[in-house]
């Protein structure tokens with residue numbers, strides 16, 4: 001915007017804009033009393049985030065009803081106010097944290113929100129997720145809502161008043177807004193739709209060892225009261241359906257990947273995404289999930305962050321992100337924050353056999369990620385696919401492909417050892433009891 005506009009025209013328009021915003025705020029307060037908007041919007045939000053109804057349930061009818069009314073009333077007011085002021089909302093996000101769930105995206109968003117030039121989703125905040133994640137592409141405004149309309153996406157972000165305030169009053173540099181909805185990267189059609197709306201947006205991918213991510217996702221669902229029919233805490237059984245990829249799954253997700261812009265989202269999209277083990281596992285195939293974005297966005301507009309780097313050097317990584325998105329890092333004094341969305345384990349642990357199976361499952365997709373990004377995240381480095389077991393029941397493990405492994409294999413074979421499928425706990429050679437193997 002030109003200086004003339006900002007210093008002359010905008011101040012002249014300011015009283016009208018303030019009145020408009022005030023009127024919209026007051027009108028939106030009435031929206032929940034109309035009940036119907038609340039029912040329509042509440043149902044749509046629960047469709048996009050199908051775990052929400054379980055949260056009410058586990059709170060009991062009284063507390064659950066209050067919680068539900070509070071959450072849905074806040075959401076309804078936000079949506080109504082956004083639409084009443086849509087012409088004042090000119091911005092789609094400058095950058096997005098598009099993935100991946102359970103990889104520290106909430107913590108990262110909380111740090112970025114502290115920067116004076118950066119805004120998240122606009123509206124009253126009942127829960128931190130309301131200012132972090134739009135769920136626009138996953139259908140929070142309905143699966144027929146045309147989750148590919150730039151105008152509707154703009155409604156989520158603050159108005160021209162915020163831009164003027166940040167740039168001309170606070171003088172905090174260029175105003176930036178962002179969406180941190182980490183399911184976007186798991187929905188392959190998002191890349192195409194987002195590119196049509198914001199082709200120059202910067203994209204941040206936070207990535208965590210997918211084994212840990214999968215367990216964290218289960219813990220979140222269970223703590224929210226979702227009665228999952230499977231668990232990573234259970235032993236691996238023969239013909240284990242948790243790891244099965246059915247032809248129906250493949251057909252469904254292929255269809256999702258090629259969903260034309262504007263097409264309605266499949267009825268069972270979010271159920272499959274959040275509740276099915278296959279939906280979770282495929283989200284952890286990071287290379288495959290990143291590929292559609294690489295087709296639509298420039299590589300230099302994409303940043304990849306390892307969760308381990310983020311947690312061990314939070315300040316450094318946040319500053320790198322600020323630099324990457326074009327915000328001045330010196331304007332944000334760093335403050336340590338509690339981890340966002342931390343999942344209480346309550347004594348639950350991944351079953352060792354299941355953990356090994358998950359490590360094996362992700363070993364190949366991880367290697368493809370390393371090749372794609374030219375960077376070894378080291379997540380599967382402790383996984384070997386086979387070991388030579390002595391008659392005494394111990395296995396000498398070595399990193400696959402090493403000379404040591406070859407020598408040991410030859411030695412064990414000579415002694416009558418046999419090859420078994422196994423994931424080891426560490427690199428190098430270590431004896432592991434046979435009972436601990438899969």
Ligand SMILES: Nc1ncnc2c1ncn2[C@@H]1O[C@H](COP(=O)(O)OS(=O)(=O)O)[C@@H](OP(=O)(O)O)[C@H]1O
Pocket residue numbers: 100101102103104105106107182216217219220310311314338339340341342343344
């Ligand atoms: N600073 C720091 N240190 C250690 N761990 C951290 C940190 N920030 C986030 N976390 C962990 O990240 C997990 C939540 O990730 P997300 O915010 O992306 O979750 S969500 O997808 O938005 O639900 C969640 O992991 P689990 O506790 O294993 O479930 C958080 O504890």
